[in-house]
Amino acid sequence: MTGTAVNPLFRAAYLAKDGERKVTLVIPWLSLKDQKLVYPNNTTFGSPSEQESFIRQWLEERTAFISGFAIRFYPGKFSVDKRSILPVGDISEIIPDEEADIAVLEEPEHLTWFHHGKRWKTKFRLVIGIIHTNYLEYVKREKNGQFQAFLLKYVNSWVVSIYCHKVIRLSAATQYYPRSIICNVHGVNPKFLEIGKERFEQQHSSNHQAFTKGAYYIGKMIWNKGYGELLQLLNNHQKELAGLEIDLYGNGEDSDQVKEAANKLKLTVRVHPGRDHADPLFHDEEPVPLTDAQRYELSWEAATERFLKVSELNQVFATEREKNSSKEFASVSLNLWKSMEDTSAYFHYLALGFETTRRAFGAIPGSLQPDEEQRKELGLATSSKHSL
Known part of the structure; x- marks a missing residue:
């Protein structure tokens, strides 16, 4: 019931509301032992389909319409020390390559700290990161907090830059990212x-x-x-x-x-x-009584319009054509920047591919691949291959 869970759900519903877009919401699946640690009021689910039914019913009671977006689950584990759900394995695999087009990473730093698999920018034509949380303020409250915040600031900037084309910050209270846009693309229930x-x-x-x-x-x-x-x-x-x-x-x-x-x-x-x-x-x-204009500004309809505008999704196809026609004029500096970014991304891929370095970075032990229990619950193959 946290904002980082509820708001992406509303975003998916309203993006798919007019039926013009094919939208898939990808959310974490937790095994029973982790569900008991995370979900309120002793709520647990025996299967992903049971959880999906609960989610859709909760959503429809609040929006009063049935949205046609799809729901898929990726394997996740609850990190007790970070008090967060973290992805397990290459969660980009949940979307087949032939369906991969535009990805919206809600809390991109959170989803990419320990990512090991195909690079998001390679798999998807456009990757938009939405910054929800100022993790720097969280870690400052912990032991050696100032030092941890200093390191985390650069780690966050690193992973977000190598995995996202665009970055939207919900407010100026979040961590600063180069070339980011500040816009509240959320609405009110x-x-x-x-x-x-x-x-x-x-x-x-x-x-x-x-x-x-x-x-x-x-x-x-x-x-x-x-x-x-x-x-x-x-x-x-x-x-x-x-x-x-x-x-x-x-x-x-x-x-x-x-x-x-x-x-x-x-x-x-x-x-x-x-x-x-x-x-x-x-x-x-x-x-305080709201005017109709104020009420609309708070709505998810208005939030979706803001999201489409600042992410420039409606201009993606035109921009892509322009890029293709001007490739021969690409500057040396642009090519150099891309080469440096590719090298940086490859280093992250290598470093996060070993259990020892993953643990050094703070990953959950055994999170490089889903365990057999989660594979069975999610109907995943017994093994998977990764490529950058």
């Missing part, structure tokens, strides 16, 4: 906008206050999400904030520690399991 509009209309039609509650916070309950800073601020200003009540909602590995720290405050800070923003529990907070 349509159910949220609908709830706010309905509650505001109820208030005016019945002449009573529809919004009676204060503020709440929803986020994965791990310290890296800022819980430490929040609780420290509350602790420092308890006198000024006397009477303030706060509700925190989230699932995560640090839930017990967050609850323990919150209980030490004199303020009323309640810690609850995670819930969806559309839960009726939250319908009584006070929103």
Whole structure:
């Protein structure tokens, strides 16, 4: 239920909504032991098809339309130390070569840190990376955080440059990447906008206050999400904030520690399991009424338009023709840059092909290839070949 899972789902649905594009959403499949560590409310799936049914039902309840995009699963494992799902093996193989055209890598650094297989830029005609998360801020909170952040900054820039043609950053709060574009290509869950509009209309039609509650916070309950800073601020200003009540909602590995720290405050800070923003529990907070124009700007229809514009997908074919017609005029510097990039990509390919170097880089042990359990669950061949 994290933003990096939900937002790509909405993007796929709205890109495929008009039926003009063939869209495939590729998401991680976790074995049962990892599902229990990651999925909220004891939710588990016995097969990829069962999980796909759950995803489609969840999506249709929020969008009120059936989208024709396909769903495929790649093998993944949950990294306890990184608290993230990481891909296993060459996940680009999930898309057959004859179908490979344009790839959108949601969190490209995350997907390419330990990638060993065909180079994304070779397999796909256009690769667009969308930067969701500032991982530098995450690692700064860990032991030797400043040093880790320094190294990670250059590793991220390296893998994103060799694997992506275009880079879109959701905001300026993310890590800087050369030649990147800042644009919020996300929208708001349509159910949220609908709830706010309905509650505001109820208030005016019945002449009573529809919004009676204060503020709440929803986020994965791990310290890296800022819980430490929040609780420290509350602790420092308890006198000024006397009477303030706060509700925190989230699932995560640090839930017990967050609850323990919150209980030490004199303020009323309640810690609850995670819930969806559309839960009726939250319908009584006070929103600022939106104009129709503002509501549209927040919609996924508008977000999809922004994505198509900044990624220049509608110009891809024309640009490709122009490139082909002007190849003979390519400059020496451009060829040199491509040669350096190819060399850099080959070095990454070689380094990530050995278990010892993979572990040195921080990969999950045994993640070079899917294990037999995942191969069976996903119907993968017993062996695979890689080429750059």
